[in-house]
Amino acid sequence: DGGITQSPKYLFRKEGQNVTLSCEQNLNHDAMYWYRQDPGQGLRLIYYSQIVNDFQKGDIAEGYSVSREKKESFPLTVTSAQKNPTAFYLCASSIVRGRGTNEKLFFGSGTQLSVL
Amino acid sequence: QKEVEQDPGPLSVPEGAIVSLNCTYSNSAFQYFMWYRQYSRKGPELLMYTYSSGNKEDGRFTAQVDKSSKYISLFIRDSQPSDSATYLCAMSASTFGNEKLTFGTGTRLTIIP
Numbered sequence: 082d083g084g085i086t087q088s089p090k091y092l093f094r095k096e097g098q099n100v101t102l103s104c105e106q107n108l109n110h111d112a113m114y115w116y117r118q119d120p121g122q123g124l125r126l127i128y129y130s131q132i133v134n135d136f137q138k139g140d141i142a143e144g145y146s147v148s149r150e151k152k153e154s155f156p157l158t159v160t161s162a163q164k165n166p167t168a169f170y171l172c173a174s175s176i177v178r179g180r181g182t183n184e185k186l187f188f189g190s191g192t193q194l195s196v197l
Numbered sequence: 198q199k200e201v202e203q204d205p206g207p208l209s210v211p212e213g214a215i216v217s218l219n220c221t222y223s224n225s226a227f228q229y230f231m232w233y234r235q236y237s238r239k240g241p242e243l244l245m246y247t248y249s250s251g252n253k254e255d256g257r258f259t260a261q262v263d264k265s266s267k268y269i270s271l272f273i274r275d276s277q278p279s280d281s282a283t284y285l286c287a288m289s290a291s292t293f294g295n296e297k298l299t300f301g302t303g304t305r306l307t308i309i310p
Contacts, residue, residue, distance in 0.1 A: 085240075114295065121205065123285070123300035124241075139296065171240050175295055186233075186295055188240025 083108045087172050087189035093197050094159065094166060102157045102192045104172035111177040113155035114186070117141060118169040127170075130155055131177050159194060167196050200224050203286055203301030211309050216273040220286035220301045223267065227288040227299075230262050232271045235283045235303065244284075245271065276308045 085106045094100045106113065112131045116124040126139030130149040144163025149155055155174075159166045170192045175184040203220045210216055218232075228249055233241035245260040247253045247269075253260045259272040269288070273280055286301040 087240075112295065121302055123201065123203075123302050124287075125300075126296060126298075129296045137296065169238075173240070173295075177294070184295065185243050185246070186241075186298075188242065190240050191238065193238070 085172055085174055085187055085189035087170075087192050089192060090190070092192055092194045094194060095197050097161045099158055099160050100194065102159070102170055102172075102194070104155045104157065104189060105153055106155075106172075106174045106187075106189075107153060108174055108187060109152070110174035110187070111152070112175045112184075113149070114173040114175075115139075115145070115147065115155070115157045116171040116173065118171055118191075124171065127157065166194055169193050198223060201286065201288060201299050201301045204304055205302050207305040207307060209307045209309055210276060212276060212278060214276050214308075216271075216276050216280070216306060216308075218271040218273075218284050218286075218304050218306070220269050220288075221267055222269075222288060222299075224288075224290065224299075225264075225267065226290035227267075229289050230260070230269050231287040231298075232258075232260055233285040233287060233300075235285060237282075241285055278308045278310050281307045 088103045114129040115127040128147040130136035146158045172189045173186045201222045230247045232245040235241040250262045250264045257274045261270040283303040283305045285303045289298045
């Protein structure tokens with residue numbers, strides 16, 4: 082079955098620690114995205130990538146880092162610089178048809194990150 | 198003021214009722230409008246996608262866009278307990294892709310059997 086796999090489902094971070102959230106897709110999509118979801122707020126874009134070895138900051142990139150070494154994988158690292166990391170993190174992917182189009186986003190099941 | 202406003206609910210209705218979910222927005226450049234459904238602790242899934250003004254129907258779901266009022270709606274007919282979820286609206290201007298999607302906060306809906 083094609084889809085997006087996020088792991089782990091739950092993650093706990095100690096103060097000063099970096100943690101990495103995994104996102105893998107087998108949909109052959111070029112574009113991948115990381116969103117953060119907080120209660121009472123809409124999904125906010127952290128980083129996105131439309132091609133391997135290239136990625137762009139979203140609206141709230143500070144304290145996060147990503148890599149895109151393979152088309153299938155887009156891991157997100159929450160660094161110690163992110164002072165309020167507790168949130169539900171969602172990875173998504175889509176095809177890239179051309180500028181000015183909104184292709185359907187496919188989401189993973191999310192990772193809940195909490196601070197110890 | 199947020200660019201997209203959505204009543205967070207919670208909204209509880211009896212099974213079989215018609216549900217109306219709404220979003221208002223301030224950016225007149227928005228032309229693409231989407232509704233996503235999100236079950237608890239899961240990722241959202243796309244329900245409806247409309248361009249510009251008008252209605253779109255898919256089974257029990259109808260999406261309505263009124264650009265003059267900057268108001269979009271999702272109607273669910275013959276609501277079922279399986280419709281219990283959080284519904285997110287999302288929208289963007291035509292010149293941008295998914296990286297410029299703006300999401301509402303979501304409305305939590307419960308259908309009571």
